[in-house]
Amino acid sequence: MKIIYHHRTRSTDAQRIHIQEIVKAFQGLGHDVEIVSLVATDAGQNDPSRDAGEALWKKLVRRIPFLYETVQLGYNFAGVPMLLARASRGRVDFIYERYS
Numbered sequence: 001m002k003i004i005y006h007h008r009t010r011s012t013d014a015q016r017i018h019i020q021e022i023v024k025a026f027q028g029l030g031h032d033v034e035i036v037s038l039v040a041t042d043a044g045q046n047d048p049s050r051d052a053g054e055a056l057w058k059k060l061v062r063r064i065p066f067l068y069e070t071v072q073l074g075y076n077f078a079g080v081p082m083l084l085a086r087a088s089r090g091r092v093d094f095i096y097e098r099y100s
Contacts, residue, residue, distance in 0.1 A: 001031045002091055006083050007098040008075060010039055010055070019098065026096075036086050038078060 003026055009015040019035070026033045061068045087095065 001093040003031050003033045003094045003096055004036050004083070004086060004092050005033055005096045005098070006036045006079075007039075008037070008079065009098065022096070022098075034086070036083055038075075038082070 005019065005023055005026075007015075007019055009019070023033045023035065083095070086092075
């Protein structure tokens with residue numbers, strides 16, 4: 001089965017481990033899995049400073065509460081077209097989506 005794993009996480013620390021383990025489990029069952037996201041999931045491609053300290057967006061959300069929902073909605077302008085473009089390139093049997 002051809003599976004697209006789509007996530008909207010920063011893919012750091014435990015989030016990255018969860019993504020990688022779910023992908024490995026699907027692959028272990030014989031499925032072909034492609035990760036689609038705006039953020040690299042491979043640990044080697046991430047900036048270690050992203051894992052350190054509090055993220056800027058968390059500081060902003062505390063000061064401007066509606067900002068989080070606005071950013072989540074804004075993601076759709078980039079994320080949805082990217083996901084649709086990938087899905088339209090070939091047969092996809094299943095889309096697995098993770099939100100955090």
